Amino acid sequence: MSRHLRWPLALGAAVLLPLGFLAPAATATGAPAPSAAPTQSRHTLVDVPAEAALREAVAPSECGTTLLDDYVDGLFAEMSDEQFSFLVQHQDALLSVPTYDALFFGTAGDPAYALDSHARQLQNTYRDLRRFWDIESGDIQLMAMHSDSLLDAARIARTLEAMVDTGELAPMTDAAIAAEAQTVATYMQAQDEAFQDNPLWTFNAFAFSGEGESDPFIASLPDKLIMGDGILEAYDAIGLGDVGPRAILAHEFAHHVQYELGTFDTGPTDPAAATRRTELMADAMASYFATHKKGLALNRKRVSDALLSFYTVGDCSFASPGHHGTPLQRQRAADWGADLAAAAQPRSAVLPAATVIELFDAALPGIISGS
Ligand SMILES: [Zn+2]
Known part of the structure; x- marks a missing residue:
């Protein structure tokens, strides 16, 4: 229901879109840039579904919807105009920091990345998967991503810095990173719980392997399987x-x-x-x-x-x-x-x-x- 409600705001937001959406992906492979640049995520390591969802909220297309699309529409609709505007302006932090914080800095033994929602169900299924498939899987770290990284300026800053260093974000100065991290953490701390813990910030699940990556930092990361709180909450909400x-x-x-x-x-x-x-x-x-x-x-x-x-x-x-x-x-x-x-x-x-x-x-x- 929100897509059309958000139209008036989209006109204002459109000015900002070239900064966020048209930045070319910094690929290390030298592959030609895809022709449909505006619809591309610029990330090369992780596909962030909430970015596509935000594009749909700002500029709706004739796209078939699923139960989860409708649920995501509702998440946008529940935001105040001010919150939605903040999201559009700070989307790199809000939509990517929890993902990349877990990818770059999370470990399976760290309570900050411990599974919370559906923890036992997921641990049991993970054990079943390891038994079922005949591959070497003991080195894969299963962990969660939570949205509380967005309340912490230091965690936001280290994540944005690592994203810039690895080409996942367009270059930013250290001062710009520090300012953005402080702005986002300060804003998030002042919000209601619905916005602080919005499922959109962690609306993803992904597998990562650094094998064959040219960037030494990325290549050094262990195999991971990261489950976002937001996608788990979404499934609960739609009855699945x-x-x-x-x-x-x-x-x-x-x-x-x-x-x-x-x-x-x-x-x-x-x-x-x-x-x-x-x-x-x-x-x-x-x-x-x-x-x-x-x-x-x-x-x-x-x-x-x-x-x-x-x-x-x-x-x-x-x-x-x-x-x-x-x-x-x-x-x-x-x-x-x-x-x-x-x-x-x-x-x-x-x-x-x-x-x-x-x-x-x-x-x-x-x-x-x-x-
Ligand atoms: Zn997949």
Whole structure:
């Protein structure tokens, strides 16, 4: 309901957009800049879904909506105009700092990054995932990201600094970073709890591996699987709290299987086609695990509902390298994984990860075309 309510503000915000949205991604690879620059996230390490959601809130497009899109609309609508305006002006801090704080500085043993919401459910599922997939996974750190980093100027500053150093943010002087960190922390401390802990700040879950990264700091980071409080709260709010967090944990774990088996190196050279393949594959593997008797034995419909609702939030840019596949393709990928689990003989037989990937690659043309 908020998208149109926000139109008058969007006119004012539009002036600011070139600063935030058109900054070219600082890629280390020298790949050509994508032509659809305004719809691109400039981050190269982590896709931040709330950025796409904010673009939709500022300038609505004809994009199909899921339950989570409607939920996100409500989060924008509940903000005062002043808060929304502050968000637009300080989006790099609000939408990225909790993510990058956990990525750069979080460790699994640090209470500041301990799972809180759904902690036991996620820990149990993580244990099940490690047993289910035949890869080396003992080195992956499972942790949470919370929004309280936004109340702390020192944490904001160190995160922005590391983002600038690694090319995730356009260059800023130390003085500008310190001023921005202080402005954001001071503002956030004065807000109500609904804004301080807004699910948008932590509306993500992601898998990270530094292997092969050229930046020495990024390459030195341990493998991580980070679950944001915001996405967990969102699933609770739309009635998928029993399945959603576990399904996206399984999707993100599948990316670690892909890292481990070198799957990212064997796909199509076109970045959009490569991302679509690994994302649809992660959906398929999540669905295979979540519906399999030896996995979570969950209902396939609820699993695919959960997968589709998160990974399509704000995601209408089908040609973008960050694109995850159309909703129909994702549905077919999730169905394929559930069918594979249902066909297991005996029911408890689990295929090696490499075999699932091989079978998926053979099925991918049909999953894409629907024929
Ligand atoms: Zn993914």
